[in-house]
Amino acid sequence: MTNIIITKGVSKQYGETMRVKDLDMVVKEGSIYGFLGPNGAGKSTTLKMILGLVNPTSGNISVFNKKINYKNRLSILKEVGSLIESPSYYGHLTGEENLEIVQTLRGVSKNRIDEVLNIVRLENQRNKKVSQYSLGMKQRLGIACALIGNPKLLILDEPTNGLDPAGIQEMRELICLLPKQYGMTIVVSSHILSEIDQMATDVGIIRNGELVFQNSLENLHSHSQERILIKTLNNAAAKEIILKSGMNCKLNGDYIVLPKLSDSEIAHYNYILSKNNIGTVRIEEHKKSLEDIFLELTGKSVSL
Structure with missing residues (x-):
């Protein structure tokens, strides 16, 4: 072209x-x-x-x-x-x-x-x-x-x-x-x-x-990285269990943050947590909006 x-x-x-x-x-x-x-x-x-x-x-x-x-x-x-x-x-x-x-x-x-x-x-x-x-x-x-x-x-x-x-x-x-x-x-x-x-x-x-x-x-x-956020009754213990299973994750506020996962993978980690007597309160899929990406690139508020 x-x-x-x-x-x-x-x-x-x-x-x-x-x-x-x-x-x-x-x-x-x-x-x-x-x-x-x-x-x-x-x-x-x-x-x-x-x-x-x-x-x-x-x-x-x-x-x-x-x-x-x-x-x-x-x-x-x-x-x-x-x-x-x-x-x-x-x-x-x-x-x-x-x-x-x-x-x-x-x-x-x-x-x-x-x-x-x-x-x-x-x-x-x-x-x-x-x-x-x-x-x-x-x-x-x-x-x-x-x-x-x-x-x-x-x-x-x-x-x-x-x-x-x-x-x-x-x-x-x-x-x-x-x-x-x-x-x-x-x-x-x-x-x-x-x-x-x-x-x-x-x-x-x-x-x-x-x-x-x-x-x-x-x-x-494509810069809008999809992430999975999990909130449990014991985030610190849940994080260690997920890390031991071989999946990278981190704590961010009230949530454990994981990379994008398939439905079967989310069900798998939910099962592992349940098996270890850790109750899951909420599972959410988060994606950066285009506005978030623009804000990161420009350092300024974006008009909508």
């Missing part, structure tokens, strides 16, 4: 503040790359560097296997659509008139306006002034502007910010549709873990400007 974006050792420093540090990022073709981190972690700065809006202090950035520099930046960006922070628009013009301006600047066919309006489901609001659009409609218009050049890569910075639940659902469905139907690669940043969990195929987690995790969403979920 081709890598659409590769950054190597990318850093950005403003004065004494290091906003991004030694970032090695890889975005695969056809993926939805969820760029996740708390507010202020360096997500927007990273995306701006990929788009050439901000020059990195050090490191290299390649898009479509071409290293970005001042000579080739514009030719590369012809195949990139983006929506950074919030969409820009002329409120006194209609949605269609706003798109006509972008279409002219991009030098694409006027037919493309109808296509992108259908993609973002604004065909029925095309003649309405943008000042009368809801926040969700403005966000979709911003994505329509980003799509008008038929990009291979779409970069979206916090596209669900400020939307109500219905708007978030619409945005999520739209983002998930684009790679399947149009073969696009998407990078979408967010500080909301549950949003990324519902649309990304791959995840990069950034903390204080450093990438602390990068892999598939499936791999992130």
Whole structure:
């Protein structure tokens, strides 16, 4: 699989503040790359560097296997659509008139306006002034502007910010549709873990400007170690009995903690404890939530 974006050792420093540090990022073709981190972690700065809006202090950035520099930046960006922070628009013009301006600047066919309006489901609001659009409609218009050049890569910075639940659902469905139907690669940043969990195929987690995790969403979920917790009437004695049987375990508060076990193994240890006259009060299966994993990686609370 081709890598659409590769950054190597990318850093950005403003004065004494290091906003991004030694970032090695890889975005695969056809993926939805969820760029996740708390507010202020360096997500927007990273995306701006990929788009050439901000020059990195050090490191290299390649898009479509071409290293970005001042000579080739514009030719590369012809195949990139983006929506950074919030969409820009002329409120006194209609949605269609706003798109006509972008279409002219991009030098694409006027037919493309109808296509992108259908993609973002604004065909029925095309003649309405943008000042009368809801926040969700403005966000979709911003994505329509980003799509008008038929990009291979779409970069979206916090596209669900400020939307109500219905708007978030619409945005999520739209983002998930684009790679399947149009073969696009998407990078979408967010500080909301549950949003990324519902649309990304791959995840990069950034903390204080450093990438602390990068892999598939499936791999992130695999970090949620399942454990068996047993509470007995004599935990200290029960722990020794379980250890003597050859199973690793430890005491944690009111529970004995064991690794993930099958139902038959749990029944076996329960039987051993009963045979040694130790009453079992409770057996529970515990699994780290994605929020717990995020918290461990970022050291900050996660938005839900």
